[in-house]
Amino acid sequence: MQINPKETLFGHPILKVREVVRQAMRCRLWGSSEKELHEKVAKALKQSLVSAQELAKQLVDDGYLLFEKKIFGEDDVQFELNETEKGRRFGVANAGKPISRQKATQLLNELIERAKAINHRKELAYYVESIRVFGSYLSDKEALGDLDIGVKLARKNNFTELEDNRIELARQSGRQFSNYSEVLDWPHREVMMLLKARKRGLSLHDIDEDKVFKVAETNLVFQYRKGKTTGKTFL
Structure with missing residues (x-):
């Protein structure tokens, strides 16, 4: 899959969006609260928490990521963003010249x-x-x-x-x-x-x-x- 580095996706530079998906592929987008999860998205995106929340929702709605809430025991909860097959193809997409x-x-x-x-x-x-x-x-x-x-x-x-x-x-x-x-x-x-x-x-x-x-x-x-x-x- 080839992408144009000059394009945008969901209003953000496509390379930054790809980096968010790659963080999910590396199992790094998780947190004990949704806020903690979105803070990690914001760090990868290098944007505000609000922008990160909006992008995460768009990536889920468009089938790039899956939002999951996992419960371990009575009180231990973990929120995760994991890539789909569509997201995986996007995450490894090349942005350079052939x-x-x-x-x-x-x-x-x-x-x-x-x-x-x-x-x-x-x-x-x-x-x-x-x-x-x-x-x-x-x-x-x-x-x-x-x-x-x-x-x-x-x-x-x-x-x-x-x-x-x-x-x-x-x-x-x-x-x-x-x-x-x-x-x-x-x-x-x-x-x-x-x-x-x-x-x-x-x-x-x-x-x-x-x-x-x-x-x-x-x-x-x-x-x-x-x-x-x-x-x-x-x-």
């Missing part, structure tokens, strides 16, 4: 080489356990929206020590974090950024967080196990 299959193959080969290099870096807190291709690359199309990649990272045995070191190094380098969650997420995000390498046309998704991998057809292209790496080279 790329050729040849370019996508080049991006894939370069990504695998970066994964191998990352796994040789002892100072990082995570290693790349596996990489899977999904989406239009598995079709016979020559023009692709982008190269959709699922990545699974794993913690190293001395994770706590490495985590502390990477966070401290980031702070010393001038990186700022807006909250404690961002601090804890940094060692994981750091490796994902190294994999991405700011490459246009490359779309990375966390296999452990993104529900699309429960239904999407995928092709394993890289596997790291017990010091051994299995990685293909594509032509």
Whole structure:
């Protein structure tokens, strides 16, 4: 699915609306009250609480998201926004210019080489356990929206020590974090950024967080196990 980044949806920039749906795909839109839930929508949308409430309703009414109220025991209530199949397709939609299959193959080969290099870096807190291709690359199309990649990272045995070191190094380098969650997420995000390498046309998704991998057809292209790496080279 391709979207125009200059368009709007429900009166908001379409990329911001897509980010709200992606937060739902990552199971991050929930709260013990509807207000707490909508505050998380507002953060993703970067708009007021009122605007977030209105957008959430529109996304539900139009079939992108499902609003659910879950009850655990007598007093424990959780409100959630979860994506539908329509929302999932929108959430992984590409907003960039189409790329050729040849370019996508080049991006894939370069990504695998970066994964191998990352796994040789002892100072990082995570290693790349596996990489899977999904989406239009598995079709016979020559023009692709982008190269959709699922990545699974794993913690190293001395994770706590490495985590502390990477966070401290980031702070010393001038990186700022807006909250404690961002601090804890940094060692994981750091490796994902190294994999991405700011490459246009490359779309990375966390296999452990993104529900699309429960239904999407995928092709394993890289596997790291017990010091051994299995990685293909594509032509």
